[in-house]
Amino acid sequence: MAVTQQEIESRLWDAADELRVAMSEAQYSSVVFPLMFWKYLSDTWEHHHQEFLDENDLDGLSAEEAHEIEYRDYQSFKIPFIDRGTIQERRASWSSILATITLPGLGQRVRASLQAIETANPDKFSRLFGAMTWTSEAVLSEEVLGAVMQAMDRTPKMHEGNMSHDVLGGAYEYLLKRFSDGSGTRAGQFFTPREVVELIVEILEPKSFESVYDPTCGSGGMLIASANLLKARGGRGYTLKLHGQEAVPDTAGVARMNLFMHNLTQFKVEVGDTLKDPRFKKDGSVAQFDVILANPPYSLKWKPWTSDPRAIGGVAPQSSADWAFVQHMIASMDPKKGRAGVVLPHGVLFRGGQEAAIRKRALDDDLLEAVIGLPANLFYNTSIPTAILVFRARGTKAPARQDGALFIDASNRFTKAKNRNILTDADIADVVTAYHSDFDSDGTPVDADGEGALSARFVPTTEIVANGYDLNIGRYIKQAAAEQEDLGTLIDVYNIARAERQKTELRMLKVLSAAGIEGFDE
Template identity: 85%
Template sequence: MTVTQQEIENRLWDAADELRVALPEAQYASVVFPLMFWKYLSDTWDHQHEEFLADNEGLNGLSAEEAHEIEYRDYQSFEIPFIRPGTVQQRRASWSSILATIAQPGLGQRVRASLLAIETANPDKFSRLFGSMTWTSEEVLPGEVLAAVMQAMDRTPKMHEGNMSHDVLGGAYEYLLKRFSDGSGTRAGQFFTPREVVELIVEIVDPKGFESVYDPTCGSGGMLIASANLLKSHGGRGYTLKLYGQEAVLDTAGVARMNLFMHNLTQFQIEVGDTLKDPRFKKPDGSVAQFDVILANPPYSLKWKPWASDPRALGGIAPQSTADWAFVQHMIASMDPKKGRAGVVLPHGVLFRAGQEAAIRQRVLDQDLLEAVIGLPENLFYSTSIPTCVLVFRAPGTKVAERRDGVLFIDASKRFTKAKNRNIMTDADIADVVSSYHSTFNADGSPVHPDGSGGLVARFVSLNEIRSKGNDYDLSVSRYIKQAATEAEDLGTLIDAYNLARAERQITEERMRKVLSAAGIEGFDE
């Protein structure tokens, strides 16, 4: 049967909603995603197993070992083993097998044993996939609630390729991510970046086929998936990208791995650890690995333990109070020297804060590594209402000629639509920003084909102007396109003031005519 996107989303949310009696919505993801992925694996394994049996009816006298070898060579891409093999409690670590025991005590223990068995049997693919699994404890999630969630999720149609496409599966996963983020307040930022911000950054860094893409703070893996989706939408093959991510939170790293699998992306590596303290992707000489494309939405103004010394510390070491520039330094060090480019979203403070951050900013600019600064609207994110900006970097000497010795500034702060919980940027807003990014500019820095409508203004600013006295390496967007923004604002103010003054004048003149008429004075000319 054909499964609609709406149907699977509704069923999955019904399952998640069973958790309301036991957990806050911010914790739904840690339960629902492992269960959903377990069901997906089990449904897929069962489907392939049925095909194997149909194609090898009777198995023609094969031994169990021979049948196993053929099945896993020609039909299965992963193994779902038995738990407690050789005992009376032996059963396959599959969804349907454990669901059959749902009324028995110790459900959480059996679920945990099954997920661990799958991880152990598939170390190259599923190592630490399901996270900490603390929710399998009866003290965290009562067995009757876990049973209700599983029963509700079991009403979801079979999640295998013969029944639904990976586009539907991936879309359902993204739907849940967004739904959980809408309801989970500040915690949402740790695993979900709004779609429009992801798409904007990915459009600008523009991954090509067979390139490497790296997200040092990957959360749920949305930027990596968006890179593959963009390449596919442009007629390329998204699965050719080599995807890499590092995430500090074990459970969130598991969410990312499951997300990638659900989108049929298997050429990836997600590592767990603190990227600043312990970068997991390295060259044989111990230096950080380098990639073609780097994109990130790191935690803003994170307090951290600064490096004592580190090769990544270009221009100095970021202050303990905020690691924003440390993440940028890591990304710069991780850019491939021939064609590396990076896009990162950060708070506006990185553009103008003094002290150690100013020293780093100066070195980055003097080496001509910063290509663009894009000011975004406020209240775009689930975790903060502050306005943010996208910084775009290029490896040393790789800027195109017309972008050298300068920085492109784009003010997109007014390009948004108000929604229920936050502001959003539409597809048209994103397209206009990307178009401005790809524009050519006159000698004075203005676009050759200007289009400042709707609060979008762009200007290419020379490094000499940024260095000049009074600017002193400050990168505030309003400093360099202030005139255009002020003119637009003043025009609106003048129109409002004119209309108000005109109305007040008309009222005053009407009163004056009445007074003059009462005094017998005629012929007053309006």
């Protein structure tokens, strides 16, 4: 009997809910995902082990020969033994450890099992399970850990003979979303809402055998969505070469598990600070990819580069790494067909100083293809409105899109949900339609379909230059002007104006002081 999506999701949530007495919902993922993946590996290994036993006569084989045949023809990873040579020796599998659930030291056995699996499969599972601090009795009591494992054991067997990877991957996604919906900021830091991910992927359109890169990959959702879209369109999603970098080791582990659960094995997820230590290199420079997509942390304080070839147009200020992430993505675009999509707050469109210099360079080099304004309150960790910026490698824009940028206002296209606004499938389709539209000599879409069409306009670079390289959507689409006066944007504008006023006052006071005029309050 086939396992339904609803059944496995319900069982997994029951297991997660056992943690409510021990920790906040924001911490559930650190426990549930390693346990879930361990059960998946164990169920899969035992399923193939049984196939091996059923299909082979072991009477004439030595232990070494049997082992060689099993791992050559049936198994794709190892589940080793722990405590070898002792009375406690047992396989590091879910079922083996579950059988000891009433014995003291459960957390230690779980930790030893996960570490043994990592060690036995260094190419696949190195550092996969993260820090595993939850296996300590001081963090999670053995009683609660045992309850979680018993509840999770009531889920159906997680192997390909019992459920598809679509069901398994869907269950993993369900938990990611459930944790994010319930816990807000902390989980939202590594989970981008699926509809935003789908929109970016639809616009960038990964093709079979292309390389896809997310420099701030979080839980890996953008990489998985790229493969899913390709598959949905009749392509071969498994042919994509997926690459991700994530600063938080435990979150990188979540991404790796997520990819495996979706049956995507051509991937590399590295740990490290992308701006400080980019892990994907080639010939001394950052590696280049066909598709780059990201939802980096907004307005991140960082240590600016002193000398880095990625810093086209200048170096982003210490107060905000937004444009530094863009510069990294631009440097990572393949020169022949590279394209990039990034979600950022509206401040990147108009802030002055060093950011304005970088923005100028991106426009002068004709790298920016589109600016898409999104609604406010789409994300779990911020209510501010955001925008998608789309870039193309220099000289690769379609002729009709050269020497200008497309502006699309989707700020009022959303449906209110419990904790945030969402984009519907129809909203996503309308944005994609506007993105692919043709435009007349005034920059107006020639095929806009009446009242429901999104406001969009193709703006020549000369007009943007005349506006001081300001990309504020309201400058180019008048309907967007009022909608953009949200609190977050107004605060950004106020802070910039205040800083400029303070610098001007300081210069004035110095001039007056030099002239011998005193008496002004500083």
